Amino acid sequence: MNKILLVEDTVELANVIIRELEAIGYEVIHCVSGNEALIQHEKHQPILVILDWMLPGLDGLEVLRRLRTSVATPVLMLTARDEETDRVLGLELGADDYLTKPFSMRELLARIRALLRRETLIRQTLKADQQPEQTAIHKGDVFLDSTAYIAKVSGRTLELTPTEFSLLHLLMRNPGRTFNRDYLLDAVWGQSYVDGDRAVDNAILRLRKKIGKAGDSIETVWGIGYRWTDPA
Numbered sequence: 686m687n688k689i690l691l692v693e694d695t696v697e698l699a700n701v702i703i704r705e706l707e708a709i710g711y712e713v714i715h716c717v718s719g720n721e722a723l724i725q726h727e728k729h730q731p732i733l734v735i736l737d738w739m740l741p742g743l744d745g746l747e748v749l750r751r752l753r754t755s756v757a758t759p760v761l762m763l764t765a766r767d768e769e770t771d772r773v774l775g776l777e778l779g780a781d782d783y784l785t786k787p788f789s790m791r792e793l794l795a796r797i798r799a800l801l802r803r804e805t806l807i808r809q810t811l812k813a814d815q816q817p818e819q820t821a822i823h824k825g826d827v828f829l830d831s832t833a834y835i836a837k838v839s840g841r842t843l844e845l846t847p848t849e850f851s852l853l854h855l856l857m858r859n860p861g862r863t864f865n866r867d868y869l870l871d872a873v874w875g876q877s878y879v880d881g882d883r884a885v886d887n888a889i890l891r892l893r894k895k896i897g898k899a900g901d902s903i904e905t906v907w908g909i910g911y912r913w914t915d916p917a
Contacts, residue, residue, distance in 0.1 A: 690731040719743025738764035753779035825916035856913035865910040
């Protein structure tokens with residue numbers, strides 16, 4: 686659980702990073718090419734990937750693209766390119782952070798710690814959100830009881846699928862909290878979001894239709910996702 690995958694073809698820099706990470710207790714798997722990085726990631730399932738942009742064979746961006754089709758491992762990109770468009774491209778493809786060469790080991794270690802703290806917090810929050818509450822929720826005309834698996838609107842029993850029920854329950858028990866689509870897929874469907882996947886949007890559409898006027902409480906936060914707003 687403490688493995689970090691380092692993908693860096695500059696041997697001198699890689700040796701320094703390995704020494705610093707091992708000194709604070711991490712096991713480092715090092716490789717120098719993009720193809721090998723994909724093999725080693727699948728084999729070792731690291732908690733973090735430190736990924737150089739410029740690599741022989743597959744470059745760092747292509748490695749990142751391929752990783753993001755199936756895994757959500759935090760990725761810290763290393764690069765000598767300092768153009769804003771390059772940084773934006775890396776982040777849009779799914780990098781979690783970006784460090785421009787040359788950099789200090791102190792800054793690198795601080796970025797790594799920050800990424801791992803954030804990942805731990807996300808996992809803890811996700812685990813809590815996946816646990817069903819054992820109390821009933823009553824908001825406006827909508828009533829949910831997760832123990833009895835009952836959903837009603839104005840006393841009328843709703844026919845909800847397990848996914849629809851879980852989605853509505855998560856939104857209602859967190860009023861005002863905005864959930865993005867990839868988080869909802871992780872918490873409700875148990876899978877990572879794939880760009881273009883309309884599963885969440887379609888489920889929200891069905892929910893709004895089924896609960897009628899109360900569906901206005903499920904608000905769209907444009908460009909992000911959805912939240913529940915308690916009726917006045």
